[in-house]
Amino acid sequence: MSEEAKKNFELLWQEVKSGRHSAVLNLSTTMSTALPDDIELKKTRLVALINLEKYEEALNLMQGYSGFDFEKSYVLYKLQQFNDSLEISRSRNEKPFRLLRAQTYFRLSMNREAVSEYEELLKIDKDNLELKINLSGSYLGPGLYDLTLSHPLFSSSNDWELLFNKACALSELRQYSEALSVLRTTERIISENKDLNDEVWLVKAQIAYVFHSMQDMDKAIEIYDEIMKSKAEPNIKAVVKNNWVIAKNCESKLGIKLLNEALHEDNKLVGLQKLGILQNIGLLCYKKRKVTEAYDMIKNCEAIDENSQRLGFFKTYVLYKEKKHEEYKNYLLAKDKPWAYGLLMKLLLEQNKLQDAEKVFELMTNAKKEALDANDYMEISNLLEKAGMNDKALQTLEEACRNYKNKNLWEKWGNLLRKTDKHEKAIQVFEDYLTKASDSGIIANLVLTAAGIKPEIAQKWSSKLPRVNIKALYNSANSVESLDEIIDKLEFANLQWKTKTEEKIIDEVQKKKRKRKHKPKYPKGFDPKNPNNPKPDPERWLPKSQRKEFKKKGRKKAPKMKGPQGVVLAEAQGQEVGGFNKNPSTAHTVAAGEGKKNKKRRR
Structure with a gap:
């Protein structure tokens, strides 16, 4: 070299x-x-x-x-x-x-x-x-949110990023109050470390998203506005712009402008974020009946990830609205994914096409074992039950409970088994759930199911129920409620009672304020402390015309004229009352104005 x-x-x-x-x-x-x-x-x-x-x-x-x-x-x-x-x-x-x-x-x-x-x-x-x-x-x-909360990684860590991810999982599970609590803790940890000041906007964006999910749009939009005016990272601002457009339901040119700004290359968005923004642009275009532009957005999404579930929902929505039923049906069947079969089943059941839905159900059960979302399982089972396909609904819930330890799914499965007179299987389902987690509502369902068939099981589990009035466990529809629901109702009733009593107190106070105290009016010279000095006038309550003081002095009045107009009283003419008139008769006298009727008028 x-x-x-x-x-x-x-x-x-x-x-x-x-x-x-x-x-x-x-x-x-x-x-x-x-x-x-x-x-x-x-x-x-x-x-x-x-x-x-x-x-x-x-x-x-x-x-x-x-x-x-x-x-x-x-x-x-x-x-x-x-x-x-x-x-x-x-x-x-x-x-x-x-x-x-x-x-x-x-x-x-x-x-x-x-x-x-x-x-x-x-x-x-x-x-x-x-x-x-x-x-x-x-x-x-x-399908992994439940596992997140039970994982030991999240139970003891105080790292802000782990807490942030835990809060995201809680919000996806719709446990919004717990998610907000964890996010506030995360925000406090970040504020105590000056090196992490820039990360606070990420946490604020998630807090706004939780409020957005809770339909508290005013708080969500207030935080979104704060982030858009801040020095947050471009990718955070891009996501916030997208969420702001949805929260404001902004379908004007401003909405499309903000979404296009969010797609700028400098924002460095991941594929899922880009798909979400492109989907929203496409939906806005479609609502304005710009169908070709909506299809262009679908093509852009396919260029990023043609197998995306989000893209599948978006494309199916457009085809469904355009009444291209065969196209979206073939599109979803070609995907050969549980989510695609689930979506197609929902659409067919809503259109009351039960036979087609049953065929799709068979395809879904034979597809690759990928879990649907827990909410999708619940929705599909409800639709199947509503259509009278109880066996299919039970099969769906059984598969769902294999993948999720979700209380609502297990409770739905057990209650549907009871409804279809499969009591022994319902008892087994409730007991299987209670081996993994304890819940008073499930225990109450188990006791109610086993009471008529296996009293020894009912007696065993009834001892683990909290000491409450059993009658309170039943609502008007004769279905068992969980203890949490009962407590919520009692708290709500107590709150109503408090508000009513407070309103009564406020009304009484306002009524007292409205009653003005007027001083009584006394006659001139009257002293209420010494009422008999001077003595009151005894005629004070009589009308003035009847009092002695105001009576007119007696004087002769002319006799009142009675009878038809123009008639003079007989006494005034010197005639006898009740007699005939003695004066000459005027019966044949010609009245003034009478003459020849045929007299010609002067011209």
């Missing part, structure tokens, strides 16, 4: 140690012209390209060379070509490959595979906090 080459290698090594990647890239590129086949030089250049995030150039550099499996898999992962990356990393079991594989599973929403991979890695490195955080994030997938 020449002296000049040695100097270049020494200079290159110094640049590598100092972390000046652009200088490393320039120098290694210059040196590669003289040494085109030097693998180490090529690898140095490759690492520089990766550190400078020039992934396309890095991928071109690796073409035709072997020995760069990890670098190639990593570059493909960064280019979001996750399936190609996974194909390389699956064939290797070294730790770097396993870490990359676990993260790729997570990005592909293959949460169960990611969880198992991280669990194996944690057995090797128990104290690795980054692995714990990645594992907790992998648990935030459908």
Whole structure:
């Protein structure tokens, strides 16, 4: 090797140690012209390209060379070509490959595979906090939320990221008050550490999302506005803009503008986030009857992940609204996924196509064993029960309870068994649940079911019920309520009673305020303290016309005229009252104005 080459290698090594990647890239590129086949030089250049995030150039550099499996898999992962990356990393079991594989599973929403991979890695490195955080994030997938809360990783840790992931799981399980409590604790931990001040906006965004899920839009929008005006990271602001548009139900140009801003490349959103925003743009376009633009959004979503469940719901919605029933039916059947069969079943049951729904149900049970969401299982079982397909509903609930330790699912399963007179199976279901968790509502259901068939079991479990009035366990529909429901009702009744009493008190106070005290009015010169001095006038209550003081002095009045108008009294004319008139008769006298009727008028 020449002296000049040695100097270049020494200079290159110094640049590598100092972390000046652009200088490393320039120098290694210059040196590669003289040494085109030097693998180490090529690898140095490759690492520089990766550190400078020039992934396309890095991928071109690796073409035709072997020995760069990890670098190639990593570059493909960064280019979001996750399936190609996974194909390389699956064939290797070294730790770097396993870490990359676990993260790729997570990005592909293959949460169960990611969880198992991280669990194996944690057995090797128990104290690795980054692995714990990645594992907790992998648990935030459908079907894994219940496992998150029971996992020992979340029970004792005070790390803010683990607490944040726990709160996310609680919010997905709709335990909103618990989620808010954990998020407030997380916010307090961050505020105590000055180095974590920028992370507070992530927590605030999740708090706003919880309020949004609770339909408390005013609080959610207030926090969203605060984050959009803050110096939060671009990806957080992008998600918040998307949520703000939904919370405000903004269907104007402003809504589409904000969603397009959220999709900007600088925001560095993950695939699921991009899919959500594209879906919302498509929905807004469709509501404005811009159908072609909605289909364009579907194509953009398919370019990111054509197998996404979220995309499937979006595309099915558009096809259903366009009444293209055969198209969405074929689309969902081609997916061969439980969620697709479940969605198709819902649509068919809503249209009362029971035979078609039954065929889809058989396909769903024979599909690959991937769990539906607990809420989907509940909804499908309710629809099947409503359609009178009780056996299918029971089969759905049985499969659901294999995957979830969800109290509502187990209670629904047991109650439906009771309803269909399968009491022994219902007893077994309730007892199986109670071996895993204790719940007074399930115990009460078990006692009620076993009372008529197996009294010894009812007696055994009744001792474990809390001391409450048994009559209070029944509502008007003769169904058993849980203790929590009873307590909630009692608290609600007590609250109503308090509010009514408070309202009564307020009304009484207001009535007293309304009654103004007027001083009584007394006659002039009257002293209420000495009422008989002077003595009151005895005629004070009589009308003035009847009092002596106001009576008119007696005087003769002219006689009142009675009879028809113009008649004069007989006494006034000197006639006898009741006699005939003695004056000459006027019967034949011509009245004034009478003359010849045919007299001509003057012209």
